[in-house]
Amino acid sequence: MSLRLPPLNAVRAFDAAARHSSFLLAAQELHVTAGAVSQQVKALEAYLGLRLFERRARQVLLTAEGREFHQAISKPLRSIAQAAARLRPEQQRVRISTVPTFATRWLTPRMADFTRQYPHIEVNVNADSALVDFERDNCDIALRYAAQPTPGLNSMPFYTERVVPLCSPHYLRQLGCESHAFAWEKAVLIHDVTNWSWNDWLRTYHLLERNQSQSGLYFSHAMLAIAAAISHQGVTLTSADYVQTELQNGSLLMLDYSPWETGYRFYITWPKRPLSPAAQTCLQWLQQLAEGRGSESI
Template structure:
């Protein structure tokens, strides 16, 4: 079967012509193509012979396109652009997944674990939308949300418990070289308390035993992650979800400074649109739950 395109010039020759036309120099064209200057010049001469048209004026240190060369290069460049675009569009496109989380969950739990997910699912393009504002599935293009609260979260939404909150008191090992763990509210009063927006300290102090008249020094933060960073830096004692500091405890950046824990009034849930039947969302949900199981298996 005869091709309707007719006989086309060599693709290598066309590429040599296109690069030479950009640089107006065979040596620079050869450097870009990774071949010798002689090979580029030979490709161009062969193309000119085949077309029976002179494409360049050869000068001592440069090249100049002829009128025919200027006309031809415009079409050749468009042809290469079409080939490049068709090639890109042919390749499988990454599946984009947008996860809505709080800033603390993103920085203290999700981001350190992401390399494992991306290694297992290289075809997924993740976008982390970290904000204290409750994002909209439709308006913000959210595929999966991690929400702190109690279900139900809305009609048409599927929900899966990610983990229950266990609130523990943590601090830098440098703070507790003499006494650890602390045993009373009086001992606790010797340290600075690091508060976040949840402010679990009053309830936690009550659980230490009898009421105390001790005056507690404190620093307040709008986000739990900042209170945790201050605790790591030795600035005081923070109350936080155990899941958020598991790695810091394992690696010795933090220690538990008080026995016991406090159950939180709400927990962390995975939430997504029930009608979305997406293998990508299912894979992400399964991986998140498995990651919590990995942490639990260490206990």
């Protein structure tokens, strides 16, 4: 035997109006007009064959029958909402952890493609340099620099990391040199202390003796080093993919050196436990990005 239920939208409108004693406030909660709430309540009253409210100038008051009906339906409505809230995060939300510069400069601009394809999935991105603990941090997917995959976790290579030296055109003019004949002996080096060493790069290109300065600028994140380079403070070493906008608008330029492999890769990492449907969808999207670029750099 099927259940005979009143119109549920009408019940929801009635519940909001009963709690607020106002059609206007109920309308604001439900993102509809006060007239729409009034029509829903009238439809419910017609279904039940009784009056639920006494209409006043600035408010509505429950009748005795209205109070009895509201007491009967309010708890089940809360239970339905709570049950949906408990299920929805696992099915419709994905939590990604990655380092701040990658999140800001690479991942975030590309998330528009994911949300366009999967508008029903909520994406939470946590930008943190600390390694994620999948159980403690309630995380689904991590994107991290590493020389090798992390033991005990699922991993796949995302990108091989290659970096290039960059500075602003103004800084180049300030040094009085060209990008193909850079004045390393006068340059201020901008360091990202969480990643590679400038000395390794200088040594590779036999430039270590030309820049013996122990000074320079040191930042905790690559995005801060990039900002310093944009503001003409020196030359930084980072992925060209992080600064595509600045290279296109001319606020940064690459010096004439081939991209240098740091020996690290970005890995997509996820726990051994089964992923939620939303996390699985996001993982497949990231894998498609990786496969589409093959062995390109970041």
